[in-house]
Amino acid sequence: xxxxxREIVGDYRYGFHDEENSTIRFDNGLSEQVVRxxxxxxxxxxxxxxxxxxxxxxxxxxxxxxWGNPEVLKNIDFEAITYFLRSTNATKDDWKDVPEDIQNTxxxxxxxxxxxxxxxxxxxxxDSEAVYHSIREDLESQGVIFLDMDSxxxxxxxxxxxxxGKVVPHSDNKFxxxxxxxxxxxxxxxxxxxxxxxxxxxxxxxINAENMGxxxxxxxxxDEGSSVHYIEGCTAPSYSSTAxxxxxxxxxxxxxxxxxxxxxxxxxxNVLNLVTKRAHAMKNSTVxxxxxxxxxxxxxxxxxxxxxxxxSHAEVVSVAYAGKEQHQDTGAKVHHLAANTTSNIxxxxxxxxxxxxxxxGMLQVMPKAHNCRSKIVCDALMLDPDSRxxxxxxMEIGNSSADLEHEASVSKVSGDQxxxxxSRGFSEQEAMGLIVNGFFExxxxxxxxxxxxxMNKLLNIKMEGSIG
Amino acid sequence: xxxMSEEILKISNIHVSVEETEIIKGLSLTINKGEVxxxxxxxxxxxxxxxxxxxxxxxxxxxxxxxxxxxxxxEELEVYERARAGMFLSFQYPSxxxxxxxxxxxxxxxxxxxxxxVKQKDFRNQLKAAMALLDMDRSFWSRYVNDGFSGGEKxxxxxxxxxxxxxxxxxxxxxxxxxxIDALKxxxxxxxxxxxxxxxxxxxxxxRLLEHVxxxxxxxxxxxxxxxxxxxxxxxxxxxxxxxxxxxxA
Numbered sequence: 001x002x003x004x005x006r007e008i009v010g011d012y013r014y015g016f017h018d019e020e021n022s023t024i025r026f027d028n029g030l031s032e033q034v035v036r037x038x039x040x041x042x043x044x045x046x047x048x049x050x051x052x053x054x055x056x057x058x059x060x061x062x063x064x065x066x067w068g069n070p071e072v073l074k075n076i077d078f079e080a081i082t083y084f085l086r087s088t089n090a091t092k093d094d095w096k097d098v099p100e101d102i103q104n105t106x107x108x109x110x111x112x113x114x115x116x117x118x119x120x121x122x123x124x125x126x127d128s129e130a131v132y133h134s135i136r137e138d139l140e141s142q143g144v145i146f147l148d149m150d151s152x153x154x155x156x157x158x159x160x161x162x163x164x165g166k167v168v169p170h171s172d173n174k175f176x177x178x179x180x181x182x183x184x185x186x187x188x189x190x191x192x193x194x195x196x197x198x199x200x201x202x203x204x205x206x207i208n209a210e211n212m213g214x215x216x217x218x219x220x221x222x223d224e225g226s227s228v229h230y231i232e233g234c235t236a237p238s239y240s241s242t243a244x245x246x247x248x249x250x251x252x253x254x255x256x257x258x259x260x261x262x263x264x265x266x267x268x269x270n271v272l273n274l275v276t277k278r279a280h281a282m283k284n285s286t287v288x289x290x291x292x293x294x295x296x297x298x299x300x301x302x303x304x305x306x307x308x309x310x311x312s313h314a315e316v317v318s319v320a321y322a323g324k325e326q327h328q329d330t331g332a333k334v335h336h337l338a339a340n341t342t343s344n345i346x347x348x349x350x351x352x353x354x355x356x357x358x359x360x361g362m363l364q365v366m367p368k369a370h371n372c373r374s375k376i377v378c379d380a381l382m383l384d385p386d387s388r389x390x391x392x393x394x395m396e397i398g399n400s401s402a403d404l405e406h407e408a409s410v411s412k413v414s415g416d417q418x419x420x421x422x423s424r425g426f427s428e429q430e431a432m433g434l435i436v437n438g439f440f441e442x443x444x445x446x447x448x449x450x451x452x453x454x455m456n457k458l459l460n461i462k463m464e465g466s467i468g
Numbered sequence: 469x470x471x472m473s474e475e476i477l478k479i480s481n482i483h484v485s486v487e488e489t490e491i492i493k494g495l496s497l498t499i500n501k502g503e504v505x506x507x508x509x510x511x512x513x514x515x516x517x518x519x520x521x522x523x524x525x526x527x528x529x530x531x532x533x534x535x536x537x538x539x540x541x542x543e544e545l546e547v548y549e550r551a552r553a554g555m556f557l558s559f560q561y562p563s564x565x566x567x568x569x570x571x572x573x574x575x576x577x578x579x580x581x582x583x584x585x586v587k588q589k590d591f592r593n594q595l596k597a598a599m600a601l602l603d604m605d606r607s608f609w610s611r612y613v614n615d616g617f618s619g620g621e622k623x624x625x626x627x628x629x630x631x632x633x634x635x636x637x638x639x640x641x642x643x644x645x646x647x648x649i650d651a652l653k654x655x656x657x658x659x660x661x662x663x664x665x666x667x668x669x670x671x672x673x674x675x676r677l678l679e680h681v682x683x684x685x686x687x688x689x690x691x692x693x694x695x696x697x698x699x700x701x702x703x704x705x706x707x708x709x710x711x712x713x714x715x716x717x718a
Contacts, residue, residue: 415526420563422547423523423556424573424629425580430548434576438567438612 012295013461014109015268017237018101020209022127024086028211029079032056035181038084042150042184045157048164055170055180062174067360068300068329076272081213081244083182085127091148098124098132106132109235111204114450119231120199121146125216126206128184136199143192146201149217152188159190163219167250167278167306175274179215179248186216186247191226191257200229200262200448205245207236207271213244220250222257222285229260231451235295238268245271245296251279253287255309260288262447264455267295269325275301283309283338290446291318293328294458302360304333307341307369314343319443322355322387323462331392333362336372336402345376346442351387352462359391367398378408381439383432433460473500475539476637476667477522482533484514484521484692490531491517493692499637499667506670506678508706509689515671516560518689519641522669523557524550537637552581554636558626558643564614570625571595571609574632581633598631601661603654619646627658638662639669644677656680675707688714 024041026034035056039049064073092098095112106112106124115122121135123146130148139146145156153160170180187203207214222228236243245267253259259279267273273296279287289303305314320328334343349357359378380389391408413435421431437444437456444452477499484492492514499505509515521528522535524547535542537553545553565573575591595609602624614622623643630638640659644652659668659681670681678686678700686702687694688711695714696702 414563416561417563417565419523419525419547420559421565423551423559424577424633425548425551426577427546427548427580430576430580434568434573435565438565441567441569441612 012238012268014235014266015238016108017208017239018105021099021101022085022087022209023089024084025209026082026084028082030081030083030182034083038182038184041084041086044153047161048153051165051170052181052183055177056182058171059174059177059181062177064174065300068358069298069327072272072298072327076242076244080211080242082209082211083213083215084184085209085212086129087126087208088129088131091130091133091151093132093134095132102126102131105206105208106204109204109206109233110454111202111233114202118199118448118450119202120197121201123148123187123203124206125185125203125214127209127212127214130185135201139197142195144195144197145188145190147188149186149188149219150184152219156188156190159221160188160219163221163250163252165250167252167280168248168276172276175246176248176276179217179246179276182213183215183217183248185214186218187220187230188218189220189228189230191222191228193223194225195223196226197228200231202231202233205232205234207243207245207267210237210239211241211243213246216247218247218249220252220259220261222251222253222259224254225256227258229262231262231264231448233264233266235266236268236271239270241270243271245273245275247275247277249275249277251287253279253281253285253312255283256285257282258286258288260290261303262290262451263292264451265291265293265295265299266458269295269297271296273299273301275299277301278304279306281305281307281309281312281314284311285309286313286315288315289318289332290443291316291330292443292455293318293320293330294462296328297325298327298329300329302331302333302362304335305343306335306337307343308337310338311340312338313341316343316345316347317443317446318345318347319440320349320357321459321462322349322351322357324353324355327356327358329358329360331358331360331362334364334374335362336365336369336374339368339370339372341369341372343372343374345374347376347378348381348440348443349379349389350381350383350436350439351389352383354386356388358389359393361393362396363394363404364396365399365402369399370401372399372401373403375405376407379439380410381436382410382412429463433463436463475500476537478536480534480536482521482535483531484517485529485531486517486527491692492521494533495689495692495694497687497694499669501636501667502664503684504663504668504670504681506672506683506686506703507689508672508686508703510711513689514692515689516641519557519639519669519671522639523547523555548580552583556630556633556635556638558623558630558638558640560641560645562614562622562626564612566612566615568613569609570611570613573613574609574629577629578632594632598628601631602628602658604628620648620651623647623655624651627655631658631661634662635666637667637669639671641671642673643670644672644674652677653680675703678703690715
């Protein structure tokens with residue numbers, strides 16, 4: 001990378017962009033007509049249009065969240081955002097049919113290589129819609145449905161109608177309302193009873209155009225006794241103007257099912273990432289959010305799990321890296337609604353160069369939920385005195401039989417650790433990188449090994465040039 | 469028989485301070501290849517300061533005198549450059565590195581010191597051989613560096629690094645303290661394996677390590693100076709008589 005380029009994009013490796021060749025691009029700005037136009041362009045059934053319009057009005061009336069970063073939220077100019085941009089006329093199942101520059105982009109972010117080696121299926125979304133999609137035949141023949149959400153609605157309207165908005169209603173918060181109004185793309189994944197999807201499936205979300213708003217909507221249904229690992233990655237070009245990413249993700253793990261949802265979020269710093277993710281866990285099921293937030297200027301995201309069925313289990317491993325001009329306001333919410341449910345929350349954050357990380361957590365045990373267990377561990381690592389870390393844990397415990405543990409720590413890299421590592425041949429920057437990688441190890445060990453390696457590289461790039 | 473001695477380290481009359489307090493008050497020492505120099509003395513005599521200043525700990529200032537390593541002034545080298553130039557310090561209190569696996573740490577360290585990538589297979593073989601020499605269990609390499617290690621395990625990991633990194637100058641800061649006799653023998657095996665190719669400074673309180681590692685010279689430090697140097701006999705005498713007789717001399 002030239003010095004000039006580095007100056008513009010900093011140490012962000014994915015800050016490049018393709019020339020825009022949209023087939024449809026809406027003018028910036030939001031209105032009921034924009035919402036209706038999106039629905040019309042997609043030839044949606046009327047019930048979906050109605051949901052969208054209703055959500056739009058709720059969005060207009062709804063107040064901004066008062067938590068997170070109200071200053072930044074207040075300054076979002078919703079009229080300066082593009083709400084729909086179509087890059088190709090259809091989702092392709094052969095890369096050869098995807099425009100070359102888009103192919104190259106997904107090459108550069110590493111998706112195509114992963115597709116060929118260890119993924120069961122992928123969806124590649126570019127701005128508003130999926131441009132490429134594939135699924136292994138063996139999964140398809142077992143009845144696994146993996147589609148982009150628009151295709152999901154077209155091909156399985158009854159399933160979508162039954163579950164859409166049931167986990168995250170449009171009235172949940174302002175940004176859930178916005179997403180419901182203007183959603184486009186995302187994944188629809190259904191795993192039939194008893195099917196175990198051995199290879200992970202992945203969605204990749206790429207924003208390319210300037211001032212883009214990306215509003216993907218994802219619904220994952222794991223039927224009884226099934227299991228799946230879904231991975232999402234995201235990157236965007238570095239622009240000086242704001243882009244908005246506001247997704248809604250709904251998961252339902254039916255009796256005895258297991259869903260693992262892994263995120264490697266690496267947006268450029270001009271992206272505001274305001275996402276609502278929630279899961280319902282039925283009897284004896286397991287839901288795991290493995291959530292990393294490395295990029296974006298502001299992220300507000302608190303993956304939630306409602307433990308609705310007896311014996312269900314929630315696991316949230318969340319890591320955040322807040323560098324220069326970044327605020328990661330993240331955490332987890334677990335609601336124990338049934339007896340004998342268990343949860344584990346591990347949150348790890350690093351703040352550097354004036355970056356700010358916030359843990360915001362909610363643990364709730366309902367009165368009738370007997371014999372629940374929960375463990376929460378929050379660790380923050382500060383790499384310099386200019387950075388900031390805050391923890392806001394909330395607990396509402398309505399049943400005295402609950403067994404709860406909560407540990408929190410804020411630490412700094414010690415001079416002794418640095419000296420020790422440097423005495424073993426590591427430069428100060430390499431030493432910091434090792435310490436940071438080690439700090440995030442509880443997260444990376446949950447990732448497929450290729451992604452763990454990628455994640456560590458990513459962190460090392462973030463550490464570059466930051467010391468001295 | 470040594471045909472000619474190759475000088476590795478030369479310390480010429482150094483004075484060292486920590487936060488304005490002088491700890492080392494004029495110390496000179498020359499180490500040649502293949503030589504083991506034992507440095508003995510009470511707590512607070514400046515032994516660990518010497519180890520730290522040689523490795524370049526930023527808290528220690530050399531206020532006068534000079535150290536050369538292979539005839540080059542050491543002062544110009546950063547800590548990691550000293551490691552890459554073949555210096556090694558076995559820490560009295562090695563740091564805990566949470567989440568960093570021993571295997572990863574060792575491989576990266578070898579690569580950093582040698583300045584080139586090492587094939588996974590070669591590394592595995594080297595590691596297996598070194599761990600066998602030191603009677604270490606394979607489960608070691610997937611543990612986090614020094615995290616939850618006993619004192620003895622920490623020292624063994626230091627010696628494992630010593631054996632893998634094959635330094636030209638090894639400084640062992642009280643590597644023998646807290647070890648039982650079996651561990652002491654194993655640690656000595658590691659030291660003896662690198663000695664022929666390296667100069668070695670062994671800082672210790674006890675004579676017993678020197679039963680397993682043959683010292684060419686024994687130096688006694690009191691109040692920031694070497695007050696007495698001699699052969700292995702000196703260590704025996706210290707064991708029997710303590711340091712008081714030397715303090716009178718000093």
